[in-house]
Amino acid sequence: MDSATTDRAFTFVERRYGGTPCMECKSRKTVGTLYQGTVIASCENCGRATPIGPLARLWNPGRATAAPRGRPARPQLQR
Structure with a gap:
């Protein structure tokens, strides 16, 4: 990967997966x-x-917005 592609990859990951629930403490x-x-x-x-x-x-x-294939489902909060 060149530097521009690497920068786009990091930006995508930060935006898309920030706030994913933690498996240990369930915090977002x-x-x-x-x-x-x-x-x-x-x-x-x-x-x-x-x-x-x-x-x-x-x-x-290669795509402007990548399809989120394989993204884990967010668990439903228990009330």
Whole structure:
């Protein structure tokens, strides 16, 4: 990837996966980021990282807006 594509990938991941529920503490104070080609949601509360999936499966740089295939469903809150 060139630098412009890498920048677009990071921007996509930050916007799309920020706020994904943490698997440990269920907080939505998460930041979407990339680590070695894998999309993760890093929790600001407990510090854990929730793996989302490989970037190649979740993002297509050729499309203006990538289809969110493989994105985990957000769990329903229990009342």
